[in-house]
Amino acid sequence: MSSNNAPAGPSAQRRPAGHLDVRTALRPYRGAWNAGLAAHLLRRAGFGGSPQEIGRAAAAGMDAAVDSLLRFSVTSLPDAPEGDFSFSAAMPQQRRAAVIAAQLWWLNRLLLSPNPLQEKMVYFWANHFTSAIGGGVTPAMMVQQYGLFRRYALGDYSQLTHEISKDPAMLVYLNGAQNHNGRPNENYARELMELFTMGIGNYSEEDVRQSARAFTGYTVRRLDGSAHYEARLHDDGDKTFLNRSGRFSGDDIVDIIMQQPATGRYMATKFLRAFVYDDPEPELVDAVASLFRTNYDVGTLLDTLLRSDVFYSARAYRALIKSPLDLAIGALKSVGAAAVGPAVDGALVRMGQTVMYPPNVAGWPGGSQWMSQSTLLARLNFLNGLVYYKPTGSAAASATSMDSMPKGRHAGMVSGIADPLTWIAGARIDDPGDVAEHVLRSTLQDDATPQQRSTLLGYLQTDAVGNLVALNAENIDEKVRGAAALAFAMPAYQLM
Amino acid sequence: MSSRKQFIVQSVGAFGGLMAIDSIFARAARAAGNVSVPGSSAGRSLVVINLQGGNDGLNAVVPYGDPDYYRARPTIGIPVGEVLKLDGDIGLNPKLAGLKALYDRQRVAILQGVHYPDPNLSHFRSSEIWQTAAPDRYLTTGWAGRYLDDAKLPGQDLFRGVAIGPVLPKVMVADKTDVPAIADLKGFRFGGARDEQSRADAILDGAGSKYSFDSPYLQLVQEVAHDARAASLQLPHLVSGYKPAVAYPKTPFAQGLNLISAIVNADLGTKVFYVGLGSFDTHVGQRGRQDALLEQLAGGLNAFYDDLAAHRSDDRVLCMTFSEFGRRVGENANRGTDHGTAAPMFLIGGGAKGGIYGDHPSLTDLNFGNLKWHTDFRSVYATVCERWLAVSSEAVLGASFPILNFV
Numbered sequence: 001m002s003s004n005n006a007p008a009g010p011s012a013q014r015r016p017a018g019h020l021d022v023r024t025a026l027r028p029y030r031g032a033w034n035a036g037l038a039a040h041l042l043r044r045a046g047f048g049g050s051p052q053e054i055g056r057a058a059a060a061g062m063d064a065a066v067d068s069l070l071r072f073s074v075t076s077l078p079d080a081p082e083g084d085f086s087f088s089a090a091m092p093q094q095r096r097a098a099v100i101a102a103q104l105w106w107l108n109r110l111l112l113s114p115n116p117l118q119e120k121m122v123y124f125w126a127n128h129f130t131s132a133i134g135g136g137v138t139p140a141m142m143v144q145q146y147g148l149f150r151r152y153a154l155g156d157y158s159q160l161t162h163e164i165s166k167d168p169a170m171l172v173y174l175n176g177a178q179n180h181n182g183r184p185n186e187n188y189a190r191e192l193m194e195l196f197t198m199g200i201g202n203y204s205e206e207d208v209r210q211s212a213r214a215f216t217g218y219t220v221r222r223l224d225g226s227a228h229y230e231a232r233l234h235d236d237g238d239k240t241f242l243n244r245s246g247r248f249s250g251d252d253i254v255d256i257i258m259q260q261p262a263t264g265r266y267m268a269t270k271f272l273r274a275f276v277y278d279d280p281e282p283e284l285v286d287a288v289a290s291l292f293r294t295n296y297d298v299g300t301l302l303d304t305l306l307r308s309d310v311f312y313s314a315r316a317y318r319a320l321i322k323s324p325l326d327l328a329i330g331a332l333k334s335v336g337a338a339a340v341g342p343a344v345d346g347a348l349v350r351m352g353q354t355v356m357y358p359p360n361v362a363g364w365p366g367g368s369q370w371m372s373q374s375t376l377l378a379r380l381n382f383l384n385g386l387v388y389y390k391p392t393g394s395a396a397a398s399a400t401s402m403d404s405m406p407k408g409r410h411a412g413m414v415s416g417i418a419d420p421l422t423w424i425a426g427a428r429i430d431d432p433g434d435v436a437e438h439v440l441r442s443t444l445q446d447d448a449t450p451q452q453r454s455t456l457l458g459y460l461q462t463d464a465v466g467n468l469v470a471l472n473a474e475n476i477d478e479k480v481r482g483a484a485a486l487a488f489a490m491p492a493y494q495l496m
Numbered sequence: 497m498s499s500r501k502q503f504i505v506q507s508v509g510a511f512g513g514l515m516a517i518d519s520i521f522a523r524a525a526r527a528a529g530n531v532s533v534p535g536s537s538a539g540r541s542l543v544v545i546n547l548q549g550g551n552d553g554l555n556a557v558v559p560y561g562d563p564d565y566y567r568a569r570p571t572i573g574i575p576v577g578e579v580l581k582l583d584g585d586i587g588l589n590p591k592l593a594g595l596k597a598l599y600d601r602q603r604v605a606i607l608q609g610v611h612y613p614d615p616n617l618s619h620f621r622s623s624e625i626w627q628t629a630a631p632d633r634y635l636t637t638g639w640a641g642r643y644l645d646d647a648k649l650p651g652q653d654l655f656r657g658v659a660i661g662p663v664l665p666k667v668m669v670a671d672k673t674d675v676p677a678i679a680d681l682k683g684f685r686f687g688g689a690r691d692e693q694s695r696a697d698a699i700l701d702g703a704g705s706k707y708s709f710d711s712p713y714l715q716l717v718q719e720v721a722h723d724a725r726a727a728s729l730q731l732p733h734l735v736s737g738y739k740p741a742v743a744y745p746k747t748p749f750a751q752g753l754n755l756i757s758a759i760v761n762a763d764l765g766t767k768v769f770y771v772g773l774g775s776f777d778t779h780v781g782q783r784g785r786q787d788a789l790l791e792q793l794a795g796g797l798n799a800f801y802d803d804l805a806a807h808r809s810d811d812r813v814l815c816m817t818f819s820e821f822g823r824r825v826g827e828n829a830n831r832g833t834d835h836g837t838a839a840p841m842f843l844i845g846g847g848a849k850g851g852i853y854g855d856h857p858s859l860t861d862l863n864f865g866n867l868k869w870h871t872d873f874r875s876v877y878a879t880v881c882e883r884w885l886a887v888s889s890e891a892v893l894g895a896s897f898p899i900l901n902f903v
Contacts, residue, residue: 014712014713014716015712016710016711016712017710017712018710135780175779175780175830178779178780178830182829183828183829185779185828185830185834186834186835187779187834190617190618190835194618200618200621205617277712314709314710315710317709317711318709318711318714319711319712319713320713321713321716321717350662350679351662352662352663359663360549360619360620360775362619362620367713368716369663369664371713371716371717371720372659372662372663372664372676372677372720373674373676373677373678373684373720373723373724373728374661374662374676374677374678374679374683374684374724375662375663375677376717376721376724377683377684377685377724377728378662378683447707447708449706449707449708450706491714491717491718492707492709492711492714494713494717495711495713495714
């Protein structure tokens with residue numbers, strides 16, 4: 001990093017060292033396939049996997065593993081939180097409960113969905129076409145919007161941009177619902193161009209003013225959160241936008257935006273950041289953009305990216321910092337969690353990512369922005385909570401019911417390492433080396449340094465004052481938990 | 497990164513020693529630093545307050561004497577009777593009563609019409625411009641971060657700069673100085689640890705041990721982990737002697753100021769603090785939201801300076817507010833305002849010379865409905881650097897700007 005002659009790239013992002021061969025970057029990967037790369041695929045195209053899921057992907061081979069991620073199956077998971085989560089009542093406690101119900105509904109989908117890539121794309125779209133609860137946006141509107149994102153998970157980005165422009169949560173969040181004939185509100189038009197499609201520098205202030213008029217005409221009914229178009233609220237006059245003139249509607253504006261080369265490049269950068277690595281080279285962006293621009297089909301794009309040479313290259317491996325969601329859901333999968341409880345929700349807040357409350361319309365910036373002393377401590381404390389989790393009588397109760405939450409230190413965690421011996425099933429429990437290998441495989445897919453391995457082994461072989469001890473029925477529970485805590489605390493675990 | 501690496505090598509495996517060294521430094525700083533020395537910044541600190549989202553200047557510092565104000569703001573203008581009058585033309589939002597009290601004691605300088613050339617109306621880019629002090633370039637570091645890197649401060653201190661909040665803001669990003677972002681003291685620690693030393697060793701990661709993969713973020717994670725461990729072990733001890741002299745409001749902003757007061761009064765040598773308040777992005781229903789936030793701002797600052805005064809530290813802490821932009825002069829159809837340009841800044845306490853600086857920008861001579869600025873924000877930063885922090889502003893800002901006389 002240099003302060004005065006820095007490249008124009010955003011400083012939160014760091015590009016991997018080494019050279020990109022753009023000619024081969026998007027060709028199908030034909031190198032060796034192993035559990036490490038299978039885990040890499042599951043981290044990027046989902047939220048990680050249990051040791052069993054990683055084993056299955058490793059055994060299936062790359063193409064079959066990608067096929068099964070791209071092919072969604074029907075799920076019985078609920079499309080909305082169960083029970084009443086209405087937000088209309090003036091009771092702050094009820095409003096709070098509604099927010100938590102919506103957050104936990106989605107967190108549980110992330111953990112439990114048989115279609116991890118579908119939920120990963122909901123996360124991608126939610127952090128791209130951002131909206132947040134509050135200011136008139138209700139949890140129910142967010143749940144509805146996430147349903148839209150789920151339908152378009154691998155769908156047509158252009159069509160999704162049309163749809164999101166009429167989405168109730170978006171209309172309220174960026175004031176489209178107040179954008180009326182003769183009284184334009186520029187908020188949505190500006191962010192649509194700056195953050196959702198072309199990026200800054202590809203349009204003028206006048207384009208913002210003119211396109212805001214084109215998007216006029218929508219309202220959102222507070223009663224049921226539905227969006228409505230009223231012709232009398234629409235400005236039907238001539239507009240000039242990006243050097244074209246006509247009596248444009250919002251749909252016309254989106255169509256014009258989709259014809260701009262800047263849109264393909266902007267989205268290519270976003271997909272590369274989410275799935276491959278930060279601050280991607282311009283030539284890689286151009287290659288992905290020309291692919292994506294042919295039809296804006298996300299499924300086709302990800303089919304190529306997830307099988308590509310660059311995706312499985314050493315430069316992409318562990319090249320991203322896990323978001324708190326990636327960290328938390330991934331860790332819960334690693335320990336075989338059955339559900340996500342309210343404690344996870346609170347831990348995510350401390351890690352800097354409040355579900356359904358992105359910090360602003362640009363979403364979570366990611367990259368090094370995730371890493372501060374405070375957020376890293378919150379991450380490590382969360383992982384410790386999973387490791388030292390002990391189920392209580394009511395812990396197995398419904399994950400999303402607020403009434404049946406266990407009390408105490410791990411209240412609401414719902415899951416963690418309930419039984420260390422089950423967690424490392426198959427390990428020879430009198431062999432510290434074998435126990436260490438099982439713990440590392442379940443957490444870090446073996447990405448530990450020789451020194452870290454020996455620290456872990458030393459921990460399993462000695463007591464607190466350094467005397468040699470054998471693993472036995474009395475200490476194995478404590479020792480496996482301690483070893484898991486050490487593995488989760490290794491810096492590599494923060495990377496995906 | 498060189499000094500950070502050196503620091504890690506020094507302290508690996510030696511937490512006990514590290515704590516002793518830093519405690520000695522803290523005591524030395526306490527002995528030396530309590531009095532403001534003219535021409536030196538010893539003992540002084542700066543609190544940078546980010547009014548996130550674009551604070552509307554016209555309803556904060558109200559040009560109530562100008563009829564054009566009420567023409568532009570027929571529904572959201574502050575009625576004359578409510579304005580806290582500073583002179584015949586200018587007054588404060590009624591919710592800034594706590595700030596007015598400080599103003600009446602000559603502790604507040606109000607700088608009017610501040611912004612930068614070719615204003616950018618994007619929240620993100622404009623905030624980045626204010627935080628990097630670079631309207632014409634993209635910089636990886638913030639201006640306060642560059643100050644911390646270059647200020648030749650004594651010792652290897654973990655707390656040269658402190659940001660309140662979970663995320664490190666751009667203004668505090670430095671090349672050589674790791675600034676902790678601390679949301680609150682209670683959460684700034686390891687909990688539930690059973691094997692502390694082993695765990696710490698694992699986090700610190702064996703020196704000389706090679707990973708089987710390379711990652712552009714691996715070193716960052718290792719450094720933040722190391723510093724987080726050291727800082728979180730030390731900070732509670734270092735501030736344990738502090739007791740607030742007043743009851744701070746329960747708002748996150750005021751609680752952040754409370755933590756800043758604790759660190760100031762522990763004399764850790766911290767030069768720059770950061771705390772944010774928001775969101776001021778009042779496109780709709782501005783009065784309710786902005787008024788509530790201004791009340792938090794004034795209430796927090798009032799408690800903060802009462803507390804600092806009780807600890808005899810009020811003269812060595814200067815607060816400076818900024819926001820990415822002000823807002824459009826004319827209100828919109830939703831009783832709100834859209835993104836604008838020039839706005840006032842508040843400089844509070846420390847060496848601030850109370851008063852109003854610069855004319856209020858014209859409400860009729862506009863640029864696309866926006867106020868024309870007359871004072872470059874980098875002049876404000878330059879003045880703070882030169883007159884308060886006692887460093888060359890050119891090194892921090894990359895160019896020289898006129899020095900103002902509010903400090």
